[in-house]
Amino acid sequence: MNILKNTFGKEEKLCSEKDIENLYKVGSSFLNHPIVFYYLLMPDLKDTQVLVSVSKKKFKNAVDRNLIKRRLREAYRLHKFALTHKYHLALVYIGNEMLPYQQIERSVTQGLERIAKG
RNA sequence: AAAGCAAGCCGGCUUGUCGCUGUUUGAGAUCGCAAGAUCGAGAAGAGAGGAAAGUCCGGGCAGUACAGAGCACCGCACUUCUUAACAGGAAGGUGCUGUCAGCCUUGGCGGACAGCAACGGAAAGGGCCACAGAAAAAUACUACCAUCAACUUCGGUUGUUGGAAAAGGUGAAAAUGUGAGGUAAGAGCUCACAGGUCUGUUUGGCAACAAAUGGAUCGGGUAAACCCUGCGGACUGAAAGACCAAAUACACCCCAAUGAAACGGCUCGUUUCGCUAUAGGGGAGGGUAGGUUGCUAGAUCCUAACGGUGACGUUAGGGUUAGAUAAAUGACAGGUUAAAACAGAACCCGGCUUACUGGCUUGCUUUUUUC
RNA sequence: GGCGCCGUAGUUCAAUGGAUAGAAUAGAAGUUUCCUAAACUUUAGAUAUGAGUUCGAUUCUCAUCGGGGCCA
Numbered sequence: 001m002n003i004l005k006n007t008f009g010k011e012e013k014l015c016s017e018k019d020i021e022n023l024y025k026v027g028s029s030f031l032n033h034p035i036v037f038y039y040l041l042m043p044d045l046k047d048t049q050v051l052v053s054v055s056k057k058k059f060k061n062a063v064d065r066n067l068i069k070r071r072l073r074e075a076y077r078l079h080k081f082a083l084t085h086k087y088h089l090a091l092v093y094i095g096n097e098m099l100p101y102q103q104i105e106r107s108v109t110q111g112l113e114r115i116a117k118g
Numbered sequence: 119a120a121a122g123c124a125a126g127c128c129g130g131c132u133u134g135u136c137g138c139u140g141u142u143u144g145a146g147a148u149c150g151c152a153a154g155a156u157c158g159a160g161a162a163g164a165g166a167g168g169a170a171a172g173u174c175c176g177g178g179c180a181g182u183a184c185a186g187a188g189c190a191c192c193g194c195a196c197u198u199c200u201u202a203a204c205a206g207g208a209a210g211g212u213g214c215u216g217u218c219a220g221c222c223u224u225g226g227c228g229g230a231c232a233g234c235a236a237c238g239g240a241a242a243g244g245g246c247c248a249c250a251g252a253a254a255a256a257u258a259c260u261a262c263c264a265u266c267a268a269c270u271u272c273g274g275u276u277g278u279u280g281g282a283a284a285a286g287g288u289g290a291a292a293a294u295g296u297g298a299g300g301u302a303a304g305a306g307c308u309c310a311c312a313g314g315u316c317u318g319u320u321u322g323g324c325a326a327c328a329a330a331u332g333g334a335u336c337g338g339g340u341a342a343a344c345c346c347u348g349c350g351g352a353c354u355g356a357a358a359g360a361c362c363a364a365a366u367a368c369a370c371c372c373c374a375a376u377g378a379a380a381c382g383g384c385u386c387g388u389u390u391c392g393c394u395a396u397a398g399g400g401g402a403g404g405g406u407a408g409g410u411u412g413c414u415a416g417a418u419c420c421u422a423a424c425g426g427u428g429a430c431g432u433u434a435g436g437g438u439u440a441g442a443u444a445a446a447u448g449a450c451a452g453g454u455u456a457a458a459a460c461a462g463a464a465c466c467c468g469g470c471u472u473a474c475u476g477g478c479u480u481g482c483u484u485u486u487u488u489c
Numbered sequence: 490g491g492c493g494c495c496g497u498a499g500u501u502c503a504a505u506g507g508a509u510a511g512a513a514u515a516g517a518a519g520u521u522u523c524c525u526a527a528a529c530u531u532u533a534g535a536u537a538u539g540a541g542u543u544c545g546a547u548u549c550u551c552a553u554c555g556g557g558g559c560c561a
Contacts, residue, residue, distance in 0.1 A: 170551090171493105171537045172552105173490105173491090174552090175560095216503095236541100236550085236551095244508095246505100247506105247507095247544095247545105248506095248507040248508080248544105249508065264499045289544090290544030290545080291544070339543095339544095340542100340543075340544105342541085342543085342549055342550045342551095343506090343549080349553080354491105354492100355491070355560105356490080356491095357490075357491085357560070358491105382512095464490070465490100471552075471553090472552085472553070472554105
């Protein structure tokens with residue numbers, strides 16, 4: 001277990017525009033309120049790559065968007081070993097109001113388990 | 119002490135576990151003869167604001183354009199100062215509003231204090247001023263006065279021509295106001311007092327302007343509608359700009375080369391295909407993904423002294439590593455009586471505006487208590 | 490990050506600075522009909538917000554709020 005650290009470095013972030021387009025076009029998706037999960041199996045990857053998104057229309061202030069993104073990232077970081085394979089993954093927050101960390105964490109956990117089952 | 123108003127300042131701290139982004143150091147690993155290059159566990163220390171916001175002004179910086187001048191367009195507008203610059207700021211002037219006390223007196227005067235002002239020109243020009251009103255800028259409807267004509271109940275009535283701008287109470291605004299003279303009736307037509315505008319002189323002030331005095335004049339408002347005058351402005355913004363550059367494709371250049379296959383043991387030879395082509399290799403090009411740079415020490419901050427009414431300036435001493443790139447500060451459990459508000463750097467500064475928790479300091483006003 | 494544009498009834502659009510902001514459609518009530526539709530009559534409903542200029546502001550100026558657009 002010591003080898004599997006709860007890190008979240010640059011290699012685990014999805015940055016390439018082409019990969020993002022491909023994920024939204026080809027990848028599967030489902031809703032686990034208040035988060036939409038997009039995922040695509042990528043067996044050759046070294047690490048699963050993740051992006052986090054919050055709509056500017058739903059949250060006007062940059063502070064609120066940052067806080068939600070931080071909570072999503074934190075929840076993913078602590079529970080990413082639920083995944084057994086490597087994926088491209090997108091977490092899109094579509095809720096209309098701020099939720100506390102515990103609810104977001106529960107939603108992320110359930111979503112990751114569903115992806116791991118296939 | 120409490121309440122209210124105004125100005126200024128602060129804009130949480132801290133313990134533990136896990137994690138993020140730079141900087142410094144770095145066990146060790148890989149490549150290499152070496153020099154060195156790449157990766158890198160761990161450690162140390164740093165890591166959003168007073169508004170980072172809105173993008174409303176002004177600059178730096180960068181690129182493009184550019185002989186000079188003018189027009190157009192845009193912006194600004196009392197004066198002086200401040201500054202890199204400004205539509206910011208300081209001081210002053212003028213005007214308006216409010217409060218207070220005073221004077222004459224019943225609506226004015228000058229004074230103190232506070233607040234506000236996009237505060238050049240309407241006497242360069244044309245335009246507009248609804249409704250109402252005779253009339254909205256040099257206009258004439260009623261009424262007034264004079265002359266003439268007609269009629270006449272001899273009181274006048276009606277009409278023509280002319281004078282006049284006093285009366286009409288409508289309007290947001292009515293030809294400067296009051297009084298007297300004057301006249302056929304009237305009129306700044308004349309006079310006195312008061313007021314406004316333009317202008318000359320003297321005094322004070324750097325200036326705006328103020329005071330005194332002389333002359334001319336009485337021309338409504340609107341420039342935050344057009345316009346005129348003066349001053350300023352080239353355009354575009356870090357998604358600017360500079361450098362390196364994978365794969366693929368494209369147009370260009372070079373190379374191999376007396377091509378390939380079949381008949382045949384081989385050469386020559388013959389047949390077919392190709393025959394200036396295609397395919398292959400290489401070069402260089404702009405340039406995509408991506409990367410490096412621009413990229414954080416500055417018109418910088420604090421303190422003191424001096425100069426200045428002040429904004430601010432000068433000198434001295436001290437302090438000061440955020441620099442990300444789908445974008446770094448979070449999660450959990452506590453402590454601090456409570457930690458809550460507005461809110462997240464994106465090239466950098468000076469202002470303005472807007473949002474806001476709790477508290478501190480100073481000044482003013484009111485009430486209460488004690489000396 | 491930067492640059493320009495626009496906010497009028499529930500909706501789509503008008504309105505030289507000038508009377509009570511107009512039209513279509515949607516809504517409500519009524520007439521007609523056995524009932525509905527259509528038609529007809531009536532009615533309610535708005536200048537994003539706050540200041541300023543002006544006698545007077547949807548219009549002009551400033552600030553704030555909101556919406557959508559362009560630049561890789």
